[in-house]
Amino acid sequence: MSGPENRRPPDDHELDEFLAGGGPHRARYRAASTEQAPAALDAAVLAQARAAVTPPALRRRAARRWRLPLSIAATLLLSVGLVSRVQREAPPPAIVAQAKSAPGEAAGLRASAPDTLAAAPAPPARAEAPRSEKRIVVAPQAARPREALPPPPPPPPPATAEAEAEAEAQGAALAQARAGQSERRRAEAAQARAAAPMPPAAQVPAPPSGFAAGHYRSAQDFELQLSDDGRFRLAAPPGASPPPVLTGRRRREGDAEWLLPDDAADASCRYSLRREGDALDLQSSCGSAWAGRYWPR
Amino acid sequence: MTESAAADFTATAGLADDAAMPPPPADDAAADALADEGLMLRYAGGDMAAFETLYRRHKDALWRYFLRHGCDEATAGELFQDVWARLIGARATYRPQARFATWLYTLAQHRLIDHWRAQRPHDDLDAHEPALAAPEQATPAARAGQAEQAGRLRRAIAALPAEQRSAFLLQAEGGLTLEEIARQQGVGRETVKSRLRYALAKLRQELADVWP
Numbered sequence A: 001m002s003g004p005e006n007r008r009p010p011d012d013h014e015l016d017e018f019l020a021g022g023g024p025h026r027a028r029y030r031a032a033s034t035e036q037a038p039a040a041l042d043a044a045v046l047a048q049a050r051a052a053v054t055p056p057a058l059r060r061r062a063a064r065r066w067r068l069p070l071s072i073a074a075t076l077l078l079s080v081g082l083v084s085r086v087q088r089e090a091p092p093p094a095i096v097a098q099a100k101s102a103p104g105e106a107a108g109l110r111a112s113a114p115d116t117l118a119a120a121p122a123p124p125a126r127a128e129a130p131r132s133e134k135r136i137v138v139a140p141q142a143a144r145p146r147e148a149l150p151p152p153p154p155p156p157p158p159a160t161a162e163a164e165a166e167a168e169a170q171g172a173a174l175a176q177a178r179a180g181q182s183e184r185r186r187a188e189a190a191q192a193r194a195a196a197p198m199p200p201a202a203q204v205p206a207p208p209s210g211f212a213a214g215h216y217r218s219a220q221d222f223e224l225q226l227s228d229d230g231r232f233r234l235a236a237p238p239g240a241s242p243p244p245v246l247t248g249r250r251r252r253e254g255d256a257e258w259l260l261p262d263d264a265a266d267a268s269c270r271y272s273l274r275r276e277g278d279a280l281d282l283q284s285s286c287g288s289a290w291a292g293r294y295w296p297r
Numbered sequence B: 001m002t003e004s005a006a007a008d009f010t011a012t013a014g015l016a017d018d019a020a021m022p023p024p025p026a027d028d029a030a031a032d033a034l035a036d037e038g039l040m041l042r043y044a045g046g047d048m049a050a051f052e053t054l055y056r057r058h059k060d061a062l063w064r065y066f067l068r069h070g071c072d073e074a075t076a077g078e079l080f081q082d083v084w085a086r087l088i089g090a091r092a093t094y095r096p097q098a099r100f101a102t103w104l105y106t107l108a109q110h111r112l113i114d115h116w117r118a119q120r121p122h123d124d125l126d127a128h129e130p131a132l133a134a135p136e137q138a139t140p141a142a143r144a145g146q147a148e149q150a151g152r153l154r155r156a157i158a159a160l161p162a163e164q165r166s167a168f169l170l171q172a173e174g175g176l177t178l179e180e181i182a183r184q185q186g187v188g189r190e191t192v193k194s195r196l197r198y199a200l201a202k203l204r205q206e207l208a209d210v211w212p
Helices: A012-019 A023-032 A039-089 A103-111 A115-119 A161-194 B003-007 B028-033 B036-044 B048-068 B073-089 B100-119 B125-132 B145-158 B162-172 B178-185 B189-206
Strands: A095-098 A135-138 A214-218 A223-226 A231-235 A245-253 A256-261 A271-276 A279-284 A292-296
Touching (some): A012 A023, A012 B189, A023 B145, A023 B189, A039 B073, A214 A279, B036 B048, B036 B100, B048 B073, B048 B100, B048 B145, B048 B162, B100 B162, B100 B178, B145 B162, B162 B178, B162 B189
Antiparallel strands (some): A095 A135, A214 A223, A214 A292, A231 A245, A245 A256, A271 A279, A279 A292
């Protein structure tokens, strides 16, 4: 603040330089003005700005991104569930027993069919492969008490047009009886669940299939019990990874048997039994640990 | 200043036609080339990158604007965030009828006045200079060399009468024209020129020993 120049009055020249972006004052001010907004403030302001515009856009984008995959997944899930349910619940028009052996044997097989068989779900399509062309079509007898069963029909003749016509007639009769089958199936399922522990063999009246009732054991010490009342029970040794017990119904199908679990969670998994010499070969459609070979105990 | 006042600011100084409806930027470089007004419009449409460019252009100057008015860092930070929050909140109603910088510093000036009135409601605004002149970096090290000169300049600016200081900072930091400053201060263009002339003269006198 010394010297005459510094005390000179304000002038337009100095102002014009300043307004034009030049002059000593602006240069000195620029040199002295190095402060910058703190990074924390930057982050806060940018976050606020982003929050003001981003969320709706993100929501829309996310919705668009997931709409198609979710639709496909839902459709697939419903389709698989529907197909699985149809396969499980479609009642067989008749129980087809293989008649490649003697007619008398076939008749015996029919006579020994349990009540539950007629109302049981249809076997999977792949189970039909081994069927013989000679078939015995049996009308459902589920609603009748066992004592009221009619005497077994005569052994079926070789497949003829007459036999086929008779089969069609019986199929029509069966169609009339289908209406009540759903109710019976539900009752059966509840009954089967309640009967999860194996009843004593002495209480069962007749074996349902060609596999003898009894106890079998696998190399992994899994136990398979087949009972004469058309039920099975699989039990794992303590500490084994599958569920300790699996119970359900047996169903005869040609040379094989199907094991139908009671538990709805396992219902999608199919188990089949085949005889291999003295042993029974248990196979599953889901890679279950129960699968394997079981020998008589 | 209220939100609606911020949104309703409708000065009409010097806008290029293309600033009102800019072409969409293809990338950050294109965004950098846009005028402030175009960036603000793009941000109003949801373009966060446009806001980041806009913010980067003005944040430090606005920060210094509050510091030069004598605010400590805590107060400056509060006012700084308030101004940007009002700007963000008014994005939907933003119309580029004035330069973006004019709008931004109008928000800042009004927020500053609100702050002063809240602090000392019965004072004249010009009575702030002595309290605002206190330097923050008055450490021994800061007194040496260029840092000392910068500190003296900041103190000299803080010692200016509020209207002169505001006119000086609006021009030096915000780049506002005489007309824009006059509109914001509610005075005539010649009054602003006079305030700036006196402000420059006082700074020259205060710093004559180091900046002859």
